[in-house]
Amino acid sequence: MVGPAVPVAASYEVMEALTSVQVTVPTEGASAFDLTFELSNRSPLHTLFLLAGGAGIPILRVVLVATLNGTPNVLIDGVMTNHEVSPGNQGKATMSIKGDDLSVVMDHIDLSGIPYPAMPIFTRVAAILAKYAPLGVIPKVIPNLNPVPPNPLDRIPRQQGTDLQYIQMLAKQVGYTFYMEPGPKPGTSFGYWGPLIKTGPAQPALTTNMDAHTNVESLSFRFNSNKKMLPIVLIQEPFTKLPIPIPIGDVGPLNPPLGAIPPIPHKIKLLKQTAKMSFAEAAEAGLGEASRSSDVVSASGSLDVLRYGRILQPRKLVGVRGAGHAFDGLYYVETVTHKIKRGEYKQDFTLSRNGLVSTVGKVPA
Known part of the structure; x- marks a missing residue:
């Protein structure tokens, strides 16, 4: 589907000229696409894309559905x-x-200075995302642990930078993430602002070294114990003004351990900016920092979608089997790259988890 602002089904000429599609969907940050067309020198598509590319604001919208x-x-x-x-x-x-x-549309205009009086952080995010409803963006905002609105007599929060920059800054402040989740229907997207959720039902297992049951083309693993880090937040005691260091673990209800043997942290990181925060705000920042450094086991590989039987979804759990006792089990899907050509649909992927040896006895087949 393609069109200015509101996409419509692509014409026959466009689909016939399309030779390959590549879509990269990461856990954090913007997703990206790359379309390749083979055109005659007199094709009208030259004029269409040149006119759209010359617009001041990107209005040529593209929706890819498999x-x-x-x-x-x-x-x-x-x-x-x-x-x-x-x-x-x-x-x-x-x-x-x-x-x-669509997050790139939120990064065009600097709106620094817009006030948000008596509005907690998650309410500010919802108000910003509501402006993009004409593009089909639906806010999916998870309240943070400390949703107390600031007293307008003390301070009034004001936006800093573009909408995207401000939302990402607020997400980092409380240990959250922000991304666009397309669908479930073409023309709609969820603007997700919340914690990384590493729990829920797992996708069917990626299987290697099991003869006829093998459904991946390649799969390799890496263990990097030096990545593990212990964040320490500093809380300022209100009367004596002395800083109190508090270590923060990386396990929570939305980030359960997927590996039974996590490594000992090799590094300690002091989060000095938390000294001016409340305990709940500092804990949020510490949990986010711990979650980002906890995944010491990573895997990368590729698969044929027709053999796997379904499209591997990012930002969800998936099982792995046939890789050995240390690496079998559940993983979090970090990145998926779709590669589509005529008669071919393949995916490259990266997985992660926090330690060796599975915490479950069996993964979905």
Whole structure:
């Protein structure tokens, strides 16, 4: 689907010219797409994409939907940001269309100074995301642990930077993350602002070294114990003004241990900026920092979607089997890259978890 502001089904000419699609979906940050077209030198698509690329604000919206087993899956809902044309032989040219998800639209205008009186952090985020409802953005905002609004007689929070910069700054302040989650219907997206949730039902297992049951093309693992870090927040005692150091662990209800043997932290990081926060605010920042440094086991590989039987979803759990006692078990899907050509649909992926040896006896087949 493609179109200015409101996308519509692509024409026959566009679909026939499309030769490959690549969509990268990370856990944090913007998703990106790359479309490759093979065009004749007189194709009207040259004019269409050149006009859209010359607009001051990216208005050419692109929605990519993959249908597998009769179920549509929205891969990305974004806007075009760049195009490249490479002249070829025999009157053919190759055009590459690149773009990011709808979060790039939130990063165009600096709105520093907008006041948010008596509004807690999560309410400010919801108010900002509500402005993008015409683009089909639905706020999915999880209240933070300390949703106490600031007293307007003491201070009035004001926006700093663009909408995207301010939302990301607020997310980092409380140990949260922000990303756009496309779907479930084409033309809609969830603007998720909340903690990384590493729990829930797992996707069918990625299987290696099991003969006919193997459903991945490659899968390799890495253990990096030096990544483990222990964050220490500093709380200022209100009467004596003395800093009180408090270590923060990396295990919580939304971040359960996926590995039974986590390594001992090799580093200690003092979060000095927490001295001016309340205990709840400092704990939020510490939990976010601990979560980002806890995943010492990582895996990367590729699979054929038709053999796997479904599309591997990012930001969810997936099982792994056949890799040995140390690396079997549940993992969190960090990044997925979709690679689609005519008659071919493959995915590259990266996984992570906090330690060796599985915490579950069996993973979904």
